[in-house]
Amino acid sequence: MINLLEAFKCMSLLRIAEEELAKLFLRDKIMSFVHFYVGQEAVAVGVSNALSPTDRALGNHRSHGHYLAKGGSLRRMVCEILGKAEGCAGGKGGSMHMIARDNGFTGSTPILGSITSIAAGSAFAQKHARTQEVTVAYIGDGASEEGGFYETLNLAALFKLPLLIVVENNLYAVNSKLLDRRSANYNAGDIIRGFGVAYAKADGNDFDDVNTKATELLAGVRQGKPAVLECFVYRHMAHSAPLFDDAQGYREEDVLEQRLAHDCLKKVKDRLILEGVTEESLSQITVETRAFVATEIEYALSAPFPNPQELYSHLYA
Amino acid sequence: MPKSRIINYTQALREATEQALARDTSVFVIGLGVSYPNGADGTTAGLKALYPEQILDVPISEDAVTGMAVGAAIHGMRPIVHHGRVEFALFAADHIFTQAAKWNYMFGGENHVPIVFRINVGRQWGNGPQHTQALYGLFGCALGLKVVIPSSPFMAKGLLSAAIKDNNPVVVLEPRWLFQTKEHVPVENYELPLDRARLVRKGYDISVVAYGDGLLAARMALEIVGDIDVELIDLVSINPIDEDAIFTSLNKTRRLLTVDTTNASFSVGSEVQARALRMQIDFKSRPTSLSCPDVPCPTSTALTENYYPTMVSIANAIRAQLGLSPIQKIISFDDLHLPPEYNF
Numbered sequence: 104m105i106n107l108l109e110a111f112k113c114m115s116l117l118r119i120a121e122e123e124l125a126k127l128f129l130r131d132k133i134m135s136f137v138h139f140y141v142g143q144e145a146v147a148v149g150v151s152n153a154l155s156p157t158d159r160a161l162g163n164h165r166s167h168g169h170y171l172a173k174g175g176s177l178r179r180m181v182c183e184i185l186g187k188a189e190g191c192a193g194g195k196g197g198s199m200h201m202i203a204r205d206n207g208f209t210g211s212t213p214i215l216g217s218i219t220s221i222a223a224g225s226a227f228a229q230k231h232a233r234t235q236e237v238t239v240a241y242i243g244d245g246a247s248e249e250g251g252f253y254e255t256l257n258l259a260a261l262f263k264l265p266l267l268i269v270v271e272n273n274l275y276a277v278n279s280k281l282l283d284r285r286s287a288n289y290n291a292g293d294i295i296r297g298f299g300v301a302y303a304k305a306d307g308n309d310f311d312d313v314n315t316k317a318t319e320l321l322a323g324v325r326q327g328k329p330a331v332l333e334c335f336v337y338r339h340m341a342h343s344a345p346l347f348d349d350a351q352g353y354r355e356e357d358v359l360e361q362r363l364a365h366d367c368l369k370k371v372k373d374r375l376i377l378e379g380v381t382e383e384s385l386s387q388i389t390v391e392t393r394a395f396v397a398t399e400i401e402y403a404l405s406a407p408f409p410n411p412q413e414l415y416s417h418l419y420a
Numbered sequence: 421m422p423k424s425r426i427i428n429y430t431q432a433l434r435e436a437t438e439q440a441l442a443r444d445t446s447v448f449v450i451g452l453g454v455s456y457p458n459g460a461d462g463t464t465a466g467l468k469a470l471y472p473e474q475i476l477d478v479p480i481s482e483d484a485v486t487g488m489a490v491g492a493a494i495h496g497m498r499p500i501v502h503h504g505r506v507e508f509a510l511f512a513a514d515h516i517f518t519q520a521a522k523w524n525y526m527f528g529g530e531n532h533v534p535i536v537f538r539i540n541v542g543r544q545w546g547n548g549p550q551h552t553q554a555l556y557g558l559f560g561c562a563l564g565l566k567v568v569i570p571s572s573p574f575m576a577k578g579l580l581s582a583a584i585k586d587n588n589p590v591v592v593l594e595p596r597w598l599f600q601t602k603e604h605v606p607v608e609n610y611e612l613p614l615d616r617a618r619l620v621r622k623g624y625d626i627s628v629v630a631y632g633d634g635l636l637a638a639r640m641a642l643e644i645v646g647d648i649d650v651e652l653i654d655l656v657s658i659n660p661i662d663e664d665a666i667f668t669s670l671n672k673t674r675r676l677l678t679v680d681t682t683n684a685s686f687s688v689g690s691e692v693q694a695r696a697l698r699m700q701i702d703f704k705s706r707p708t709s710l711s712c713p714d715v716p717c718p719t720s721t722a723l724t725e726n727y728y729p730t731m732v733s734i735a736n737a738i739r740a741q742l743g744l745s746p747i748q749k750i751i752s753f754d755d756l757h758l759p760p761e762y763n764f
Contacts, residue, residue, distance in 0.1 A: 159495070193528025202527050209494065210527060217514050220484040224491020231446075231497065251514075254484030261479070417529035418564055420587035 108380065110152060110310050111371045114144040115392045117168045118368055120177055123396050124167075124184065125345035135184050135197035140168035142308075142339035145367035146271050147172035149305075149313025150239060150332070153321055154207075159229075160239040161222045162211030164199045169211065169241050175203035177396065181403035188409040195417070216242060216249030219268055223255050226264035230327065237265040237324045245276025247291070248284060253298075256331070260299035263327035267320060270331060271307060273338035278353045295331045307334030308365040311374075337362045424606045426763070429599045432573035433463040433538075436580035437500065439609045441471045444498060447584060448474040450489050451502030451538075460502050461540070461599060486512030486537075490520045490589075493535035498584060500536045506555055506593075509539045520589035521564030532587040536580070542595040542633060542681055543728060545757050549716035554632075557686035559591050560658040566614050567591045567659035571635040572764045573603040575656070578612030586614060591659075595681070596759070597633040603764035615657050617665035623651035626675035626741055628734070629666060629692050631655040634679040636762060640731035644749060645738050658688050666692060667699050674704045675741050679729055680711035687711050705741040710734060721757050730756070 121139050128137065140147070143165075151172035154160070162169040170180060175191065183190030184198045192200045199213040209225065212218055222240030229236045246252065247270050259266045270291075274281055295302040301323055305316040313334055320330040337357040341348035349359055363369070372385055427435070440447045454460050455468040455477040468475040478485045482503065489499035503509035509516065520533045541554040559567045566588050570576035576594070583590035617629075620639065625648050630638040635654050642650055651669050655661065670676055676696055678689030689709040696707060710729040717727055736746040 190528070192526060195528045196526045200526050202531070204531075210523070210531070212519065212526075214514055214518055217483075217487055217519060220487025220515070221491035221494065221519060223484065224488040224493070224497075225495045227488055227492045228495040228497050231492075251483040251487060254479070254481035255487070257479055258481060258484050258488055417525045419566070420524055420529075420532040420534075 107371060107375055107378070110148050111375060111385065112388055112392070113148045113172060114310070114368050114371060115389055116177070116396070117144040117147065117171050119389070119392050119396050120171065121167060123393070123400055124181070127400060128345040133184065134186060136343060137184065137198045137345065138165040138343050139340040139345060140165050142362060142366065143271055143273065143336045144168055145310040145313050145371070146269065146307045146334045146336060147241075149310045150269055150317045152314055153317040154239065155236070157207060158237050158239070159207045159209050159225050160241065161209055161218050161225065162201060162241045163215060163218055163243065163246065164211070164213035165243070166201045166211035166241065167198070170201035170203055170208050173203065173208040174206035175201060175208050178399045178402055179203070181400055182406055185403050185406075186408060187403055187406040188413075189406050193413065194409045215246035216252040218242060219252050219255040220258070222268070223259050223264055223266050226259070226266040227262060229265055230263070235325055237267060237321060239267045239269055241269045241271065243276070244270060244272040244274070244281065245279075248276070256295060256298040256300050256329075259329035264329050265324050265327055266329040267317070267324045268331045270333045271336050272333055273336045274357060275338065275342065275353070277342045278351065280353070280355070291333055301328055301330035303330070303332050305332055305334045307336030308367045308370065310367060310371050337365060422607060424604045426602050427573055427605050428602045429573045429576050430462040432577040432605050433580055433594070434465060434467070435605070436577045436584070436609075437464060438467060438470070440581065440584045441467065441474050445474065446497045447500065448476060448497065449500045449502060450476040450478055450485060452478060452480055452504065454502055460504065461596065464502070482508050482511035483515070486515040487519065489535060490515045490533060493520070493533045494523060494531070498534050500538060500584065503537065503539045505551055506539050506541045506553055507550055509537065516565070516589070516591070517562040521562050524588070525564055533589050534587045535589050536583045537589065537591045538580070539591060539593055540596045541593045543597045543717065544759070545721070546719055548719035552717040554593070554595070554682040556593065556658055556682050556688050559593065560688060560691065562659070565589050565591050565659055566657065567593065568614055568657050569593045569595065569632040569655070571632055571654050571656070572598070572601060573605050574764070575612065575654070577605050578610050579614065579656070581609055582611035582614050585611060590614060593632070595633040598636060598759070600759050601636065601762045601764060615660055615662060617662035618654040618656050619665070620652040620654050621650060623649040624673060625649040626677060626738055627651045627653060627666075627669040627673045628677045628679065628738065629653045629655055629689070630679035631658065631688060632681060634681040634729060636760065637729055637731050638679050638734050641734035641738065644731060644747060645735040646744065646747070648738060648742055650738060655688065655692070661691065661695065663695055666695065670696055670699060670701045674701055676703070676707035677734070677737050677741065678709040679734055680709065681728055682712055683714050684709070684711040685714050708737055708741060710737055721753070725756060
């Protein structure tokens with residue numbers, strides 16, 4: 104069990120970074136699509152804390168949290184979102200293309216389920232190199248409805264790949280509800296286990312539960328038994344853009360009171376206080392994190408844009 | 421051991437593959453049936469026995485199989501993905517066009533994807549509308565890919581060897597019409613440039629730009645065209661297109677004929693013609709093109725008889741630009757419809 108205080112720090116970083124980014128979006132003209140991760144932080148941090156630094160992870164359109172939790176640089180992330188030269192993808196990718204190869208976060212792409220087979224390829228390479236390392240692919244419940252996901256389950260089981268697919272089920276594909284997309288009899292566990300892939304559910308609003316389940320599954324994954332961890336989470340903000348969109352009226356279960364009552368950050372904080380950590384020291388962490396985020400955003404705002412000639416670079420290796 | 425000997429197109433592809441498998445264990449071949457004794461039309465024949473770990477038969481899951489190969493390439497391996505027909509490769513369109521092709525660019529460089537997509541395309545008797553597409557234009561417009569079309573056994577070995585060593589995603593479009601053609605091919609490994617057109621025959625009267633199986637028809641046309649000094653260019657790469665080579669040739673001949681073995685609309689020839697127009701060449705005669713009509717390729721030989729450009733239609737298109745009357749020559753049923761066992 105990792106230090107819960109460290110988890111709180113990391114989750115605070117993810118939360119505050121996005122809160123400040125949201126403000127920046129509303130204040131300035133940020134020309135990069137952004138999908139906020141607010142509310143889902145326990146998943147990225149819970150899974151990352153079950154990984155070793157040399158394990159790999161790949162993500163999706165909503166991957167600021169996955170990138171930061173794996174150790175990606177906040178400065179390079181904000182620079183990327185602002186289209187600056189120092190961005191983690193040199194300004195060519197934007198918010199949906201986080202990458203920090205040195206930290207094992209080897210890329211995020213917004214074409215949903217396709218990242219599962221790319222991650223399977225990473226696991227294939229790890230197996231080929233006879234390491235004990237694993238690869239994690241983060242997708243959403245919507246992406247798990249694409250054919251490539253099911254094909255990948257079969258391949259992963261067939262080739263005994265050290266692959267963990269984390270499905271963050273936030274109830275919506277954009278704003279489409281689960282029951283508008285699946286029959287009432289749809290059973291993810293039955294389907295996934297049917298491929299010969301291990302499956303577990305976790306309360307994605309609970310760091311401990313995610314971390315424990317991920318750790319359990321990863322023991323098998325390291326032995327070549329691929330797995331899926333489905334984490335049930337609440338997406339606090341709109342599918343895309345820095346907005347709280349309750350006025351849209353599509354939410355049923357995850358209304359504001361429920362989201363606040365089950366907020367993952369609040370849960371960790373309550374537990375730390377129960378364990379004797381003072382409210383003041385937690386507030387201090389929040390203050391320090393906010394100051395750090397402010398510094399990095401300030402840096403990114405004044406950082407140079409790429410030279411216009413960079414338009415033509417990197418088409419080929 | 422001889423320095424070179426005559427082998428056919430599929431043997432040439434197999435040899436390039438085997439030499440790569442032998443020198444680099446990060447190279448592997450993945451695709452349906454590549455482990456069969458006569459796998460992938462013979463291009464992987466017998467390789468499973470020699471390199472069991474590097475030859476992977478797979479389920480018919482083109483999307484995930486291709487994605488897994490792309491992921492392996494991103495993370496240090498050198499996969500060769502085989503799609504026996506382009507129609508099946510389209511299941512993997514995301515991984516070819518959107519993932520592999522864009523990966524290095526969208527992450528700002530230093531994120532190479534050294535993968536080869538071997539895809540069979542084009543004409544074959546009896547295969548009809550859903551088994552004979554080439555879709556060259558689709559591959560030509562997908563930026564970030566290198567796309568080559570080997571026009572002979574010698575080209576096939578050298579281009580595939582280069583594709584495997586290249587650090588970019590390379591699509592090798594293999595016209596199955598050429599599979600039985602033969603040529604002297606060096607035994608040793610060699611590589612040919614992936615982005616350069618090849619001057620097949622130097623001439624001064626007209627530039628004929630062709631590729632793949634259309635190049636073979638153009639070569640055969642030279643045998644019957646008469647006393648015309650034709651410059652024949654094998655385009656080799658359709659992504660990127662070697663504009664310098666086209667310009668150099670047109671500047672000299674000031675006449676252009678393009679030959680396609682795909683439909684007229686959005687064809688490779690259309691692209692070459694458009695570029696030639698922008699080069700502001702003072703043409704001596706109006707540039708012309710030959711291609712397939714804008715309908716799918718049907719199955720009945722009664723309907724495919726006039727579908728593809730032939731040595732005769734190419735020879736006459738050349739003659740027309742020089743103001744010469746057409747020649748009359750009947751092509752036999754077998755020569756029209758069966759893959760040629762041509763010796764280059």
